[in-house]
Amino acid sequence: MITVERSFVVGLPLDELVAYLEDFSRTEDWDPGTVRCVRLDAGPVRPGARWRNTSRFRGRITHLEYRLVTREPSRLLFVGENKTVTATDDLGFEAESASLTRLNYRASLRFKGLARIAAPFLRAEFEHLGDEVAERLPTAAAAQRRT
Template sequence: MIDVERVLDLPHPVEEVVAFLADFSHAESWDPGTVTCQQISPGPVAAGTEWHNVSEFRGRRTQLRYRLALMNPDQLTFVGRNETVTSTDDMRFEDCQGGTRLAYHARIQFHGIARLATPLLKREFERLGDEVSERLPRALDRALGSAS
């Protein structure tokens, strides 16, 4: 299994950050691997909502079905699956002087023969974690307005 963790301090209120990130279709704006992400279950975003995600990794596209497994005011957990991988994105939020401290933990577990590549891919996923750390604050600023 590959674990990637980042902690970000964001100048936006917790409620706004959680609301933005709860809609996983926004991953198109902050996740460097996401090509498209569309909600496929009806209704407003809530625990159980699902998305069809197309990601690109090392020049290859793959499709995952993501589900919002947990939705609390201080935590979101998304689980994406296909035949090769299970990807879990856990986001924990806390108020930080009117802004938000986001603890982001991605766990990637490969299945079958793909497991053999796990040690070789760790560095690539760490690089993606660095890119998320750069892109996510900019995506929030665009969506919520720059904090003054």
């Protein structure tokens, strides 16, 4: 398994940041690997909501179906799956002030079958993606406030 963790401050109040990130289709804005992410069901976002995420990694396109597992005032947990991997995005939130929130971001990938062999060789690339998320997400989240 590969786990990447980043902690950074975002210029939004905690409740606004959670509201922004609970809609997983917004990964298009801040996740460098996501090409497209579409909600598969309707209604309010709550545990059980599902998205189809299309990502590009190492030149290949992959599809995962994500679901929101946990939606708490200071935590979101998404789990995505396909035949070769289970991906978990665990987002924890801490108010730094009335207008700033610390996001503790943890992405874990558990490879299945023969794909498990490649996992140790992919860690550096996933660490790089984690750096890009930490760079892009604060800007994307703040931009949504202006729209």
